[in-house]
Amino acid sequence: MSDVLSPIAGRPRTGMLLYGLAALLALFEIVVLWVALHPQVDADYRAYFLDQTITCLPQPVSGAYQLGQAISFTSENSGPAKTLRVCGWDGPAGDGLHSVGTRSLLRFALPDAHGQLRLTLEMAAIAVDGHPQQRVGISVNGIAFADITILAGETRTITALVPPEAYDINPQQLDVALDLPDAVKMNPIDIETRWRAIKLISGRLGL
Secondary structure, three states: OOOOOOHHHHHHHHHHHHHHHHHHHHHHHHHHHHHHHOOOOOHHHHHHHHOOOOOOOOOOOOOOOOOOOOEEOOOOOOHHHHHHEEEOEEEEEOOEEEEOOOEEEEEEEOOOOOOOOEEEEEEEEOOEOOEOEEEEEEEEOOEEEEEEEEEEOOEEEEEEEOOHHHHHHOOOEEEEEEEOOOOEOOOOOOOHHHOEOEEEEEEEEEO
8 A cells, every 4th residue: 555645744845845946046146146247258348348448349350451552441442441440430431430439449460571660540630619639649569659639620640660569569460559538429428439539531551
């Protein structure tokens, strides 16, 4: 004769099961909260999305470029420029590639053999009331390249030799960073990643 479990006798086992499920659920929520507070992401992702300390999230562009080629960043002939745009750009438009945020990046892939290269960038500062100028700090592979000030509405061309130590840092590519401390909020609701500063018109890297 088999024993029949009465409803009363089954309650302790059912209760223990419910307590176990509740404990597992609580543990799952703790794990989810911990992951949310300590996500395993790379430094750029964390700085852009979580800490919001940068306005330019690097994208995996190739930087493919024919050394010595003059590149247009306007909408008329912007095809070759697509592989150079890392982040911090909007457009292109007829008057150039608009910077967005407080930093914009370009990438130039380098051939295996080359001499000391000269970088040329043509850019114009936006014209907005109350903002008479835009400062632009340019670095190459993290090495200071130039610091210029462009008056509102003015177009300037900067040309200089790439610092030799930039090749020591990365002999295969040059990452050109434009830091824009005077970037302007164009609309009251604009977040920092949409602020404007300069329009990049053309560029060239060559001997």
